[in-house]
Every structure is written in C-alpha cells, then in structure tokens.
Amino acid sequence: MQIFNPAHPGEILKELVIESLGVTITDAAEHLGVSRKTLSKILNGNAAISPEMAVRLELVFSKPNADHWLRVQNAYDLWQTRMEKEKLNVSPYDFEAA
Numbered sequence: 001m002q003i004f005n006p007a008h009p010g011e012i013l014k015e016l017v018i019e020s021l022g023v024t025i026t027d028a029a030e031h032l033g034v035s036r037k038t039l040s041k042i043l044n045g046n047a048a049i050s051p052e053m054a055v056r057l058e059l060v061f062s063k064p065n066a067d068h069w070l071r072v073q074n075a076y077d078l079w080q081t082r083m084e085k086e087k088l089n090v091s092p093y094d095f096e097a098a
Contacts, residue, residue, distance in 0.1 A: 006079055008045035009072040017061055018043070032056045049073045 018028050029039040033056065041047035049057070054066035054073075 006072070006075045008076055009049045009069060010042040010045050010047070012072060013049070013057070013069075014043040017057075021061075028060075031060045048077070 029036040049069045054069035058066040
C-alpha cells in the first residue's frame with residue numbers, strides 16, 4: 001500500500017518522541033551523542049535519519065526501533081522521488097514492440 005505524502009521522519013520524532021517525553025532538543029542531542037545542530041536539521045526536515053542515527057534513536061529511546069525509523073525514512077524518500085520522477089530522464093523499454 002502506498003502512503004499519501006508521508007510526514008518527514010524528523011516531524012514524527014519531534015512530535016511523538018521528543019515533545020511527548022518533555023525532552024529538550026539539547027538534552028536529546030547530548031544523549032544521542034550528536035550536536036544540537038545535527039538533531040535540529042532532522043527535526044526540521046532538512047536532513048534524513050541515517051542508519052546510524054536510527055540505531056542511536058533505538059539505543060536512547062528504546063521504541064520505536066531502528067527498523068521503524070528506516071522504514072519511515074524510506075517511505076518519505078520514495079514519495080519525494082516519485083513526485084519528481086519526470087526529472088529522472090528515463091525511457092521505459094517497450095517489450096511489446098520488439
């Protein structure tokens with residue numbers, strides 16, 4: 001099933017994890033072992049959740065696990081790419097014409 005315009009995973013992280021726990025961005029960044037700037041980029045949708053960051057999130061917050069964060073990031077990335085597919089400059093094979 002294809003998701004319609006999924007939220008950036010940083011938005012989800014910000015609203016459902018950091019804000020719901022009452023944790024500051026600075027404190028979360030310290031626990032994650034990253035700079036506040038790095039975490040802010042993710043939370044503001046300006047950077048992706050990498051596999052390394054997904055594991056960091058899993059280790060610090062326990063749930064959701066790293067697999068979840070990567071699935072959410074992948075769904076977001078795939079949607080964004082599909083919305084700009086005309087820029088890919090590809091031409092499909094016409095197997096019926098051969």
